[in-house]
Amino acid sequence: MGEGILSVGGDPFPRQDGVLFCEGVPLPDLVARWGTPLYVYSATAIRERYTELDTALAPVPHLIAYSVKANGNLGVLRTLAAMGAGADIVSGGELHRALLAGIPAERIVFSGVGKTVNELAAALDAGIRCFNVESEGELRALSDLAEMTDRTAPVALRVNPNIETPTPHAYTRTGHAATKFGIPAEDALRLYRLAVRLPGIRVVGVDAHIGSQILEVEPFRRAVVHLLELIEQLRMDGVEVEHLDLGGGLGISYEGGEAISAAAFAETVLSLIEPTGLTLVMEPGRYLVGEAGVLLTRVLYMKEGGGKRFVIIDAGMNDLLRPSHYAGYHAVDPVETHGRLRVPVDVVGPICETGDFLALDREIELSEPGELLAIRTVGAYGFSMSSTYNQRPRPAEVLVDRESAHLVRRRETVDELVAAELALSDEITIPILTTHES
Ligand SMILES: Cc1ncc(COP(=O)(O)O)c(C=O)c1O
Structure with missing residues (x-):
């Protein structure tokens, strides 16, 4: 150099x-x-951030599914794909981009509150890793679609843990109760019980995304605790999940401060996840780019x-x-x-x-x-x-x-x-x- x-x-x-x-x-x-x-x-700054997070999460099996909405440029996606990143997508357009950039379908998770039937079908055809489902209607539509073609769709329910997150603007808060995002905490178990009965659905995970530009570790810790309690209840029902998806939201430095520390984040969060043997999925956008x-x-x-x-x-x-x-x-x-x-x-x-x-x-x-x-x-x-x-x-x-x-x-x-x-x-x-x- x-x-x-x-x-x-x-x-x-x-x-x-x-x-x-x-x-x-x-x-x-x-x-x-x-x-x-x-x-x-x-490109180097993007690779460095990816490596920092990847190294911090190394003690547990994990997938860094880059949130394509942050910057979907194919050059950026290819840079991250070469590092081994997956993708968090929210539309058919983002699915197309992620696949075009060489991100394998089995590393793609599909978030979003309003997925259309065409988008669900395209993702099902591609064979993505997981649908992060946000409503009963979406769950039933996905099951019907999968059943029609003798498939099962891998699903996590995006649960709203009702956590007030300290983000800089109200528009980037998604973890509280009164938001269009996620499934209300009190409804999660009922919908999981429905999901396991639906013929086109295979339950593989639990998911939450509590907001964006979060600089403190504590809200993430509370979200993990919430999701682990849900996973325990599912276990008692005989349902075993493979992964816990903690969404994105890792904050960065806009005004000269420090980004959230990947090491501090990992220390807190991994101490809870490591004993469970679960795979941790993260959906960082801003943090990487x-x-x-x-x-x-x-x-x-x-x-x-x-x-x-x-x-x-x-x-x-x-x-x-x-x-x-x-x-x-x-x-x-x-x-x-x-x-x-x-x-x-x-x-x-x-x-x-x-x-x-x-x-x-x-x-x-x-x-x-x-x-x-x-x-x-x-x-x-x-x-x-x-x-x-x-x-x-x-x-x-x-x-x-x-x-x-x-x-x-x-x-x-x-x-x-x-x-x-x-x-x-x-x-x-x-x-x-x-x-x-x-
Ligand atoms: C479901 C989901 N995951 C991940 C992200 C990425 O957030 P960030 O760029 O703050 O990491 C968002 C942002 O809106 C999101 O809605």
Whole structure:
């Protein structure tokens, strides 16, 4: 490894002579090649996070099923597949991506509150490891579907352990009682008893996902205790499960603190799981990829008004939704520092919405139009939540691995934005028949 290249445990975005790098590649070089806005991910940082968690969980049989929704780019998925990761999917589209990236079906678990019959059928055909079922209706639909083709679907029920989780935003809390997610704790045993009687169902596990961006170990400990009590009740019923799925939610560092410690997490959780002989399934998303990504953007204009200073950039809420949707915090840094004054600014995008901001009242080094900014910690729920709102083609994505940079998604074009409309043909025009006689 040469100088400036990420070393084990190092910063994936080091600064050298005032210039920000991703691993061994200067970020301005990537912009010169592929323009802005541009998502850039560090493959080494992703591998390091995976290894950290994998090593911490080594004392028990385990499966790290990466939550594809965090960042479904095929380059990212292939990087994780090569490490041995499985996938946690929530749609037929994510199933397609995960299989395309080479993640074996037997390492895929299917979460989500509203799986359609077509999605269930596709996953059944693929032979996935487990369906994380979230309602009685879904359980019965899955059983019917499997029975029709003489199969049994491997199932865990996603149980809602009714734990209040300390996540930064209400939208990322899923473990309390009043949420659409999961099966209420008081209903879990009844539904398991139903599941074992249904001809198309094979019970293989229990599952919970209590929320996202959790930095403390305690809520996870409480969830495990809850699930182990349920497993004990099932045992007394003569039902043996193979795995306990603890979902995702491991928190990362957005504002300069520390991510949750994999070692501390494992110490607490594994002491409960090891004696049971169960396989532990985890569904981390953000933990594996969040800190591995930056969004590069160019300053278009500076503007003052109402006692505020605005930095208007060429990335907006359509490219990165977290600040406006979750009040998500992302550090903003100049790609090249010039030692200028740090002043409080609002970093805003070009979208016609007051909610289109990337950072509010943030002290950053004063920049000038034409200069580049890096928005940090956007590897998870960045591109994957992007849209084409205001008819803005979505950004390109680049995966850096040591000293090489790979374009893993090219920038969308305005022609692609209208292609599905232009492809309409006359044959599918439905005439409106007037049956009403006056
Ligand atoms: C069921 C399930 N598993 C895993 C995750 C991944 O969460 P995180 O990215 O916080 O690890 C989510 C996130 O919404 C989820 O809903």
